[in-house]
Amino acid sequence: MQCVTSTNLSEYPLLSRGKVRDIYETGPDTLLIVTTDRISAFDVVMDDPIPHKGVVLNQITLFWMEKFAKLVPNHLLATDVRDFPKPLQAHADLLEGRSVLVRRAKPLAIECIVRGYITGSGWKDYQKTGGVSGHTLPVGLRESDKLEQPLFTPSTKAELGAHDENISVTEAMRITGDDLATQAQTLALAIYSAGRDFAAGRGIIIADTKFEFGTVSEGGKEKLILIDEVLTPDSSRFWPMSDYAPGRGQQSFDKQFLRDWLEDIKFNKCPPAPKIPQEIIDRTRAKYLEAYRLLTGRELGV
Numbered sequence: 001m002q003c004v005t006s007t008n009l010s011e012y013p014l015l016s017r018g019k020v021r022d023i024y025e026t027g028p029d030t031l032l033i034v035t036t037d038r039i040s041a042f043d044v045v046m047d048d049p050i051p052h053k054g055v056v057l058n059q060i061t062l063f064w065m066e067k068f069a070k071l072v073p074n075h076l077l078a079t080d081v082r083d084f085p086k087p088l089q090a091h092a093d094l095l096e097g098r099s100v101l102v103r104r105a106k107p108l109a110i111e112c113i114v115r116g117y118i119t120g121s122g123w124k125d126y127q128k129t130g131g132v133s134g135h136t137l138p139v140g141l142r143e144s145d146k147l148e149q150p151l152f153t154p155s156t157k158a159e160l161g162a163h164d165e166n167i168s169v170t171e172a173m174r175i176t177g178d179d180l181a182t183q184a185q186t187l188a189l190a191i192y193s194a195g196r197d198f199a200a201g202r203g204i205i206i207a208d209t210k211f212e213f214g215t216v217s218e219g220g221k222e223k224l225i226l227i228d229e230v231l232t233p234d235s236s237r238f239w240p241m242s243d244y245a246p247g248r249g250q251q252s253f254d255k256q257f258l259r260d261w262l263e264d265i266k267f268n269k270c271p272p273a274p275k276i277p278q279e280i281i282d283r284t285r286a287k288y289l290e291a292y293r294l295l296t297g298r299e300l301g302v
Contacts, residue, residue, distance in 0.1 A: 012032065042269040071194065105214025110175055119144050154172040233255075
């Protein structure tokens with residue numbers, strides 16, 4: 001499998017190019033999502049990729065979507081390039097392992113975040129207010145403490161390069177409507193709880209995560225489905241259970257080496273991005289591959 005930093009599939013219009021994913025319009029109701037090896041940190045896309053990171057993210061998402069298929073419907077139509085539209089067959093080497101054909105959905109206008117531990121922006125909010133996203137939390141929590149119950153803590157969706165802002169469930173309901181926000185909250189908590197319990201048996205703590213839901217029309221009604229990525233090291237905080245200790249930040253299975261290096265060199269968190277040393281690329285890649293192996297029990301073969 002080759003390293004892919006960007007795509008240019010002339011057969012179909014490019015709908016969007018995000019931090020990691022390139023999305024093409026393959027029909028009035030279908031999309032092709034290609035997960036590249038681009039990596040971002042502090043909302044800045046780096047110039048140097050992490051080889052095969054996109055394959056890891058795509059395959060972990062497919063693993064979870066299959067596992068949760070009875071819990072929540074998803075947008076998947078085809079996951080094997082051989083089942084894609086014929087014009088894409090010529091790009092099999094590029095698309096293999098890192099692309100999916102999906103049903104087009106209207107994304108919810110909120111990020112659906114679930115927190116099982118107090119960390120990241122939630123920890124910062126707690127230190128300032130004693131709560132997070134409208135939830136009042138017990139006094140005296142330490143950084144990385146496990147919460148008594150997982151919390152649904154939605155946020156706004158910022159434009160590329162900007163920062164999301166934590167909001168209350170009430171505000172989420174105002175943005176999406178009561179019914180959709182309630183459905184999203186119920187599904188997000190159920191998926192997180194099931195994923196957290198499974199990962200715990202594999203030695204991984206899923207501290208928090210972000211889900212994407214979208215709506216499709218069925219029988220004249222709007223139906224909520226799971227879209228985008230699911231419980232990956234990019235959309236979640238994965239901590240090794242063997243090293244967990246509350247009261248401090250935790251080791252993780254993601255871009256931690258990259259973030260730490262950027263902090264060490266005093267990166268101003270604005271473009272242009274600095275060149276990433278090969279050692280940081282290699283160590284970051286190894287962490288993504290390890291997360292895949294631990295979760296699925298399989299080697300990726302890249």
